[in-house]
Amino acid sequence: MGALVFSGKELAARVRQEVKEEVEALKAQGIQPYLAVILVGDDPASQVYVRNKERSAKKVGIESHTYRLPAETSQQELLALLQKLNADPKVHGILVQLPLPDHINERDIILSINPIKDVDGFHPENLGRLVAGYPRYLPCTPRGVMRILHEAGVNLKGQEAVVVGRSVIVGKPMGLMLLAEHATVTTVHSRTRDLAFHTRRADVLVVAAGRAGLIKGDMVKEGAVVIDVGVNRMPDGSLKGDVEFDEVVEKASVITPVPGGVGPMTVAMLMKNTVEAAKLQTLNREA
Numbered sequence: 001m002g003a004l005v006f007s008g009k010e011l012a013a014r015v016r017q018e019v020k021e022e023v024e025a026l027k028a029q030g031i032q033p034y035l036a037v038i039l040v041g042d043d044p045a046s047q048v049y050v051r052n053k054e055r056s057a058k059k060v061g062i063e064s065h066t067y068r069l070p071a072e073t074s075q076q077e078l079l080a081l082l083q084k085l086n087a088d089p090k091v092h093g094i095l096v097q098l099p100l101p102d103h104i105n106e107r108d109i110i111l112s113i114n115p116i117k118d119v120d121g122f123h124p125e126n127l128g129r130l131v132a133g134y135p136r137y138l139p140c141t142p143r144g145v146m147r148i149l150h151e152a153g154v155n156l157k158g159q160e161a162v163v164v165g166r167s168v169i170v171g172k173p174m175g176l177m178l179l180a181e182h183a184t185v186t187t188v189h190s191r192t193r194d195l196a197f198h199t200r201r202a203d204v205l206v207v208a209a210g211r212a213g214l215i216k217g218d219m220v221k222e223g224a225v226v227i228d229v230g231v232n233r234m235p236d237g238s239l240k241g242d243v244e245f246d247e248v249v250e251k252a253s254v255i256t257p258v259p260g261g262v263g264p265m266t267v268a269m270l271m272k273n274t275v276e277a278a279k280l281q282t283l284n285r286e287a
């Protein structure tokens with residue numbers, strides 16, 4: 001059959017254009033959206049992600065500053081910086097790039113970000129709001145996936161949606177967002193007894209396991225919509241998704257490539273969340 005290979009890169013450029021227009025409208029009212037990014041240590045993947053975020057912010061007119069802290073930064077020092085940023089009215093969004101070095105407790109750090117500035121949407125208050133059905137900031141990656149599904153014209157109502165992975169960053173919020181749009185959601189993970197049994201039933205399959213080539217052609221239903229969130233660095237330096245693209249592209253109706261699929265959408269959605277944060281904190285809106 002041959003699938004529509006959906007370019008997240010192109011859609012991300014369109015989303016950035018939308019954000020840029022919103023930023024211009026805010027600037028006309030004297031509001032300059034501002035994102036603070038904190039990077040601790042020198043993890044190479046994190047450095048790439050942070051650079052992409054800086055570049056994207058610049059393109060849309062969001063002011064951003066990255067605090068690059070050495071790996072040996074203490075938890076107390078990081079907490080002190082967060083307190084400062086929480087209290088600074090110029091700063092609308094705060095993002096702490098994960099993972100953090102082992103001596104820093106990730107939970108303590110996320111809990112200490114002011115939820116109104118938590119543009120990643122990882123603070124329990126924001127995740128709780130998503131569960132409760134009145135979300136504030138949606139986590140960027142699943143938000144990007146939803147936008148792809150909408151743009152691809154996928155009607156989720158009553159569809160079998162299967163999410164591979166249950167992380168707080170991707171899998172769990174993804175399931176909740178699909179559920180909110182009336183899909184029948186199954187979440188599978190590393191202890192699932194028969195992965196293929198579930199993936200073969202999926203009308204919409206979202207894969208976020210971090211295992212290169214986990215999903216083979218025979219694990220996918222004919223005509224399924226397949227979203228590959230996985231990013232795996234191969235020994236030759238190339239990037240590969242969690243889906244065996246060459247096999248699955250023959251069966252799917254829609255598929256996202258890696259790179260150029262979900263990744264660019266994640267960053268674009270961070271920009272959207274930052275503008276929403278700027279609005280919430282300046283236009284006297286109900287938080």
Ligand code: NDP
Pocket residue numbers: 141164165166167168169170171188189190191192195208209210211214229230231232262263264266267
């Ligand atoms: P985590 O490692 O936190 O979670 C991976 C999940 O996949 C876990 O729930 C794990 O199960 C499950 N899993 C692992 N192996 C298998 C398997 N063989 N079968 C079924 N389930 C399995 O990763 P993240 O959620 O943070 O990220 C997932 C992937 O997405 C990574 O490749 C990451 O790089 C990528 N990513 C991409 C982004 C983008 O913008 N494109 C953004 C964020 C992440 P269990 O819970 O039982 O351990």
